Amino acid sequence: MNNMQQACDVLVIGSGSAALSAALRAARSGLGVLIAEKTGLLGGTSAMSGAGVWIPANHVAKAAGIADSPDEALAYLRAASPEGWAKDEDLLWQSFAEAAPRMLDFIERETPLAFALVNEPDPLAEKPGGKILGRMVSPSPLSRWSLGSYARRIRRSTLVHLFTYQEMVDLDPYHHPIKAGLRVLHKLAWRYLTSSGGQGTALMTGLIRGCMDAGCQFLLNCRATRLTTDELGNVSGALFTLNGKEIEIRARRGVVLATGGFEWDAELRRKHFAGPLDRLGSPSTNTGDGQRMAAAIGARLDRMDQANVYPCLPTVYEGKPHGLPMTFQAEPHSIVVNRHGKRFVSESDFNIGEALDRRDPQTGEPVNLPAWIIADRRFLTRSLPFRWYASYDKAWIVKADTLQDLAARIGLPAQALADTVTRYNGHCDKGRDEDFRRGESGWEDYKTHGPANRLGRIDTGPFLAMSLNRSILGTKGGARTNARGQVLREDGSIIGGLYAAGLAMANPIGTRALGAGTTLGPNLTWGFICAETIMKQNAEGSAR
8 A cells, every 4th residue: 555545635435426526526625535435336326326416506507597596495495395304404404505506516617527407397396495497407428438447447227327317308218118219329329339328327427537637546445444533532534444454544634424325234224214125226335334433433323214215126236136216106007005005195206205114103113014006907008118127026016807806915905995996096087186186296297298197097907016115225314414514423512524425424305305316416515515624624623
């Protein structure tokens, strides 16, 4: 190990969007930055994502003549977040709303990334401060070849990253795969030949290139095992295992934890997400390393029951069962019911994951699980990709000639299910879902492409059932921070030298997503905020 690898100004643990945003901002301020990644692949969960990035009042929207402001964003965050969250999160929301536009402008200036608007509304646009357009952006494709020796080190995705996010929205390859491919065949061919990708591939390619150009150093296959502290209890660096040996990396100015979630740690998952689980859609290396290391030196862990919960189709990744995030539960001839055989949410609700994860306030147990998609035979005619991915779990689709038999096979009360289907069919006949207003909000109308695709009777056998329990794309609990990204102890005091961002922090936007990109947008922003805080500390770390 040379001196640069043994000591640095800023040590960033992890290599996803939050990590590289922090690294880039710190490096461009003149600090020496080392990025330690536990695996041989860069990008973490962010590299696998669709790279929808929710950034209010951004410069791309401003250039398009779309009015927005941090004050409007803050009003939306306050109005759309769960009741009671403002007490702990309002200062963090204020910090995010102020920093997010600056972050996106900085990243576009300091990397090859070019962001474009995505024509998606806020999922709760009807709330004060909500917007129908302007807050969702996503990167244009980039070639992995720009990364030189790291070109083969970007984590691959279960999603088809030959398409951009906007192309996925506009062309709808889930329902029209052949038509979608033919419409942009020349673009897809060029991207294939040049090893280019959109979505998470583009995002992480641009961030890695930006960090390389800024002088950041990368250490791969370097797993952090413990934070080190000085005689005052301030974090001074971390211990790692690298090539079978333990090494210590000292950080003169600070350590940023950006290690991702803990969803692949079975013990932590059972503790904080008791109940049925369908699939996980993130890298299997998200095992809570940052959360454990922070707790070991006295950090307060918070929001551990929050996660990005989203429906996932079965697939295989790295040779193991995995989840592919997809909105497949909202087809016209289908509904979602809970363990009592009753509907409990609009099937088109972007936050259906929150409804699936709803807990009993007394016991903490899920109140709706196990949940099921109930459909008739026409469900299977809607999407060729659905049938392809369903084949990865041949026991997933349960079929029966009657609803009564279907209820018996999946353990639902038969009469309750029959009554629910009858009531839903009545809504279809009237042309309106009188229970949950399916397809009527700005978000749902946009996603269902109008009234014709909202509702469809369930009356043609054979009937189908598919489990729809929690699938987790990333937990969102971890070290509690202040509005500057500094990690706090149980008593509220600051742990000097330690910062947390992304899915390793107690995320101020939890399971209830306020935009399709309110994981990535805030993650990028909190990495940026951590770096700006570090920059403000003097070289001796006096503010620790």
